[in-house]
Amino acid sequence: MISYKYTTALLFAALFSQASSGEVNSIYISSRLDPNAIIITQVDIVFVYDQEILDEFPSTKTAWYSNQRRFISEAGDKIDLVSVFIPQGFDSQTVSLPQRGVDSLRTFVFAQHDDSEAPPIDISSFERVLIEIDEFGILVSRRG
Secondary structure (H helix, E strand, O other), X not given: OOOHHHHXXXXXXXXXXXXXXXXXXXXXXXXXOOOOOOOEEEEEEEEEOOHHHHHOOOOOHHHHHXXXXXXXXXXXXXXXXXXXXXXXXXXXXXXXXXXXHHHOOEEEEEEOOOOOXXXXXXOOOOOEEEEEEEOOEEEEEEOO
């Protein structure tokens, strides 16, 4: 006969052993900037699969872009990076996501057209994401 304590322990283990909190299934990017200006914005979407990498993750846009190559090299297959280059005034683009993206611990967004001290935006709990670029930076929201 299975004891109450054993059953409770199994239930807690099942509830809290979920390795993935990544729910991102689709990302759309739109630029609301003047289409006559010749500027392209880089948007980086970083899928993190390892707690150690997560603990050392860059805390600002400047920290990300100034050490990006080293960070990617050291992280190896513990992250996936999707970089998208968006011209101003571009309506919308659906981003191709890595197949294992749903297994990520966290998913972050950085954009070059944002404040230098802007922190990464955590989109891990969003299933459908809308990233809008405007003259003030980027706005990230759930897409209906």
